[in-house]
Amino acid sequence: MLTFARVNHDLYALLFNLDGALCRSDAANEATEGMEQVKVTLAQLTKDDIESVFVNWFAFMQGFIALARNDTQPDAIDWFDQVLDDAIRRFIKGL
Numbered sequence: 425m426l427t428f429a430r431v432n433h434d435l436y437a438l439l440f441n442l443d444g445a446l447c448r449s450d451a452a453n454e455a456t457e458g459m460e461q462v463k464v465t466l467a468q469l470t471k472d473d474i475e476s477v478f479v480n481w482f483a484f485m486q487g488f489i490a491l492a493r494n495d496t497q498p499d500a501i502d503w504f505d506q507v508l509d510d511a512i513r514r515f516i517k518g519l
């Protein structure tokens with residue numbers, strides 16, 4: 425998700441309505457399919473309400489993506505990716 429947001433900065437903003445745009449394309453359908461795959465994966469890791477867990481995961485990832493899209497300097501990308509990997513491990517461990 426982070427790599428996609430970095431490589432496709434404008435498309436990511438459009439898909440997730442970051443700039444107030446409304447996306448009505450096949451890309452929106454692909455995003456929905458991807459989110460469903462994430463829900464399936466999360467459901468394998470927890471017995472908690474999957475919609476609630478997914479919203480937590482999505483908000484968590486959006487925060488990291490917002491930081492990466494706007495604040496990460498090119499020379500800090502490897503460090504930022506490691507911080508994200510560590511945060512994902514903590515998130516999963518908390519399930």
